Amino acid sequence: MQVNSASEILRVLERNLRDNPKFLIAGLGVTDPKGVFGTTLGLEEKYGSKRVLETPTSENAMTGVGVGIAISGYRPLMIHQRLDFFLLAMDQLVNSAAKWHFMFGSQQSVPLTIRLITGRGWGQGPTHSQNLHSWFSHIPGLKVVMPSFASEIAGLLQASIDDPNPVVFIEDRWIHNLSVEANDSRIDQSIQLGKANICHSGNDITVVSSGYMSVEALKAVSFLAKHNVSAELIDLRTIKPLDLDTILYSVKKTKNLIVVDSGNEIASFGKEIIANVAMAIDVPLANPPRLVSLPDVPEPTSHGVIGEYRVSATKIALSIIEILCVDTPHDLIKKLTPFKEDVPDSSFTGPF
Amino acid sequence: MRAELDLERLYRVALRIRLVESRIAELYPEGKMRCPVHLSIGQEIPSAIFEQVKLPGDTAISTHRAHAHYLAMGGDLPRMIAEIYGKVTGCSKGRGGSMHLIDIEKGFLGSSAIVGNSIPVGVGVGYTKMLSEDGGVSFIFLGDGAVEEGAFYESANFAAVHRLPIVFILENNLYSVYTNLGPRQPTSRSLSELAAVIGLKSEKAEDSNFQDTFMKMQTLATYARNRMGPTLLEISTYRKLEHCGPNDDDNLGYRLERETKEFKDVDLVQRLEVLTGKSSQEKKKISAVLNQEIESAFEFAETSSFPSYVEASEGVYAS
Numbered sequence: 074m075q076v077n078s079a080s081e082i083l084r085v086l087e088r089n090l091r092d093n094p095k096f097l098i099a100g101l102g103v104t105d106p107k108g109v110f111g112t113t114l115g116l117e118e119k120y121g122s123k124r125v126l127e128t129p130t131s132e133n134a135m136t137g138v139g140v141g142i143a144i145s146g147y148r149p150l151m152i153h154q155r156l157d158f159f160l161l162a163m164d165q166l167v168n169s170a171a172k173w174h175f176m177f178g179s180q181q182s183v184p185l186t187i188r189l190i191t192g193r194g195w196g197q198g199p200t201h202s203q204n205l206h207s208w209f210s211h212i213p214g215l216k217v218v219m220p221s222f223a224s225e226i227a228g229l230l231q232a233s234i235d236d237p238n239p240v241v242f243i244e245d246r247w248i249h250n251l252s253v254e255a256n257d258s259r260i261d262q263s264i265q266l267g268k269a270n271i272c273h274s275g276n277d278i279t280v281v282s283s284g285y286m287s288v289e290a291l292k293a294v295s296f297l298a299k300h301n302v303s304a305e306l307i308d309l310r311t312i313k314p315l316d317l318d319t320i321l322y323s324v325k326k327t328k329n330l331i332v333v334d335s336g337n338e339i340a341s342f343g344k345e346i347i348a349n350v351a352m353a354i355d356v357p358l359a360n361p362p363r364l365v366s367l368p369d370v371p372e373p374t375s376h377g378v379i380g381e382y383r384v385s386a387t388k389i390a391l392s393i394i395e396i397l398c399v400d401t402p403h404d405l406i407k408k409l410t411p412f413k414e415d416v417p418d419s420s421f422t423g424p425f
Numbered sequence: 426m427r428a429e430l431d432l433e434r435l436y437r438v439a440l441r442i443r444l445v446e447s448r449i450a451e452l453y454p455e456g457k458m459r460c461p462v463h464l465s466i467g468q469e470i471p472s473a474i475f476e477q478v479k480l481p482g483d484t485a486i487s488t489h490r491a492h493a494h495y496l497a498m499g500g501d502l503p504r505m506i507a508e509i510y511g512k513v514t515g516c517s518k519g520r521g522g523s524m525h526l527i528d529i530e531k532g533f534l535g536s537s538a539i540v541g542n543s544i545p546v547g548v549g550v551g552y553t554k555m556l557s558e559d560g561g562v563s564f565i566f567l568g569d570g571a572v573e574e575g576a577f578y579e580s581a582n583f584a585a586v587h588r589l590p591i592v593f594i595l596e597n598n599l600y601s602v603y604t605n606l607g608p609r610q611p612t613s614r615s616l617s618e619l620a621a622v623i624g625l626k627s628e629k630a631e632d633s634n635f636q637d638t639f640m641k642m643q644t645l646a647t648y649a650r651n652r653m654g655p656t657l658l659e660i661s662t663y664r665k666l667e668h669c670g671p672n673d674d675d676n677l678g679y680r681l682e683r684e685t686k687e688f689k690d691v692d693l694v695q696r697l698e699v700l701t702g703k704s705s706q707e708k709k710k711i712s713a714v715l716n717q718e719i720e721s722a723f724e725f726a727e728t729s730s731f732p733s734y735v736e737a738s739e740g741v742y743a744s
Contacts, residue, residue, distance in 0.1 A: 123555075123556060128583070129579065129582055129583055129586065131575075131579035131580075131582065131583060133545070133575060133576055133579060134544070134545040134548070134575075134576050134579030134580045134582075134583060135545070135579070135583070136545070137542070137543075137544070137545025137546045137548070137549060137576065137580070138545050138546075138548050138549035138552060138580070138583060139549060140545070140546045140549055141545065141546040141547060141548060141549020141550040141551070141552065141553070142549040142550075142552055142553055143549075144534065144535075144546070144549075144550070145549070145550050145553035145554075146553070147553055147556075164539060164542055164576070165542070165545060165546075165576075168537070168538075168539050168542055169537070169542060169543075169546055173535070174740065174741070174742065174743050175520055175737075175740050175741050176517060176520050176521045176525045177517045177520075177521060177525060177527045177535055178515070178516065178517040178518030178519075178520055178521070178527070178740070179518070179740040179743070180517075180527065180529055181527075181529065181534075181535075182743030183743075184743075213741050214741050214742065216742075237742075237743040237744065238742050238743055
């Protein structure tokens with residue numbers, strides 16, 4: 074039997090509601106018939122409307138309410154179905170949640186988890202698809218988690234809930250459908266925040282990615298492995314804290330670096346990694362490092378142009394072979410992205 | 426619960442706040458308190474009345490102008506002064522300054538430099554009081570400027586939906602920094618009526634009417650305490666010094682003549698002295714005792730160490 078990431082999230086939330094009377098979840102839609110892409114379905118019936126809290130459309134105040142709940146000895150988890158709406162909550166995220174522990178002399182911590190879902194489906198466009206993990210990583214006091222695979226999402230979510238600090242947990246909408254065998258031993262492993270995972274070993278080039286980009290990157294490096302290109306893929310899992318050691322160790326070996334970032338290129342987290350490598354590494358790279366990310370352009374809505382805009386396995390694979398100057402058939406690489414770039418697989422029929 | 430306002434106590438608490446704030450203003454030019462200070466001189470009464478309404482188990486959260494609220498909640502004075510001096514013995518270990526005061530033991534859960542920022546946090550605290558049924562009330566201090574922030578509306582709305590045990594104490598001092606209410610809000614709209622429409626049981630009082638302010642605050646606190654729903658008390662009050670800093674600011678010429686006559690030149694602490702029938706000798710004696718306490722708080726601050734940078738930087742994340 075297979076389980077997918079959405080059902081894994083539901084399983085973790087259910088387990089915490091069951092085991093910890095101080096755990097509660099809140100968000101617009103947590104009790105609605107769709108249950109935040111299925112990740113909160115049935116929880117209100119079991120645990121009541123006070124701990125499975127439907128909220129007004131008040132992102133900023135509700136984040137502050139979460140801080141107030143967290144400093145009172147509870148463990149709140151708040152959910153936003155689109156990251157873009159959460160931009161209304163920047164005051165409470167940056168000035169309250171992130172700084173509370175520091176600015177009040179480390180007397181109160183804020184164990185608040187914030188699930189943010191990034192859109193990628195049909196025509197999500199300029200204000201429903203933004204990947205702003207780089208913003209959040211800039212703020213001292215926050216941790217930023219970007220799950221990729223179904224086998225790890227439970228471990229990462231549990232670690233975020235258990236962390237005594239505010240954690241921004243960013244889910245690309247397309248990871249929800251990824252699946253794993255229900256009896257896979259990895260699904261209940263505990264994962265330490267700040268520890269990256271090498272999900273494909275290789276010697277020629279290091280590919281660093283996070284979130285859904287790791288899914289695309291894995292397709293790319295797995296394909297290239299069959300064509301004698303040995304790429305090492307590091308899935309960051311958490312971008313803050315950042316596991317720089319694992320990156321440096323790999324780059325020292327491969328002497329080539331590509332960073333894949335699902336955000337816009339300027340001041341991106343991808344460049345943070347490249348800068349860190351440039352400052353820390355004591356061996357010269359064989360080629361200039363490369364960033365594969367979105368241009369300095371908002372996402373266009375039209376599905377006629379989205380393919381050119383988004384980062385896909387094809388783009389990642391092409392970048393790798395370009396750096397390494399290897400000759401791999403382009404027509405095969407194009408087949409890496411068999412669907413239009415506005416669907417994750419043939420089962421996706423929109424609209425959200 | 427106190428049935429009647431204790432005027433003697435009101436006088437002593439208000440005078441203590443006045444003397445603390447005056448001493449800060451006096452010593453500020455020495456340049457040892459190097460952070461913004463928003464003094465409560467002129468606005469002592471709402472806090473001093475609150476001091477008689479709060480009960481054990483209550484919590485309070487406040488704004489950039491937090492000194493009076495902190496002291497009324499029983500916050501530790503030496504640690505407040507040390508915080509303003511940037512010392513490691515400060516209530517926030519010198520990381521917060523005047524605008525980020527806290528005394529958890531006394532239920533004073535924090536104050537914020539961003540207008541409206543602490544309101545939802547206080548509502549979250551109120552939500553857990555509803556969950557835990559511990560009987561306490563979450564008091565949230567705010568000013569007239571905060572009512573213009575979306576955070577106030579959003580928070581009041583949520584509090585009303587869940588009938589949370591929260592009392593908003595809205596000190597209306599007419600100004601956001603140096604801007605009068607005129608260009609900020611429709612003149613015909615009352616803040617307490619606005620709050621009532623959102624769903625908070627609301628009253629309006631004037632700080633110069635001690636008895637009435639006390640009775641209304643007491644009634645609204647009892648209402649919230651009995652889990653009837655959130656409440657709001659708007660109290661007209663007036664700041665006598667500049668928005669931020671130790672000085673008189675008449676030179677700026679922004680105050681209306683009427684305000685100067687009716688509010689700035691009226692000293693409610695002095696009025697309490699008269700009302701409680703203090704002889705000048707008694708007055709001196711009370712002030713002397715308070716001043717001694719204040720001097721030792723300043724000495725504590727002066728003689729404390731600065732925090733180490735390493736210790737401060739290690740305090741970003743909880744472990």
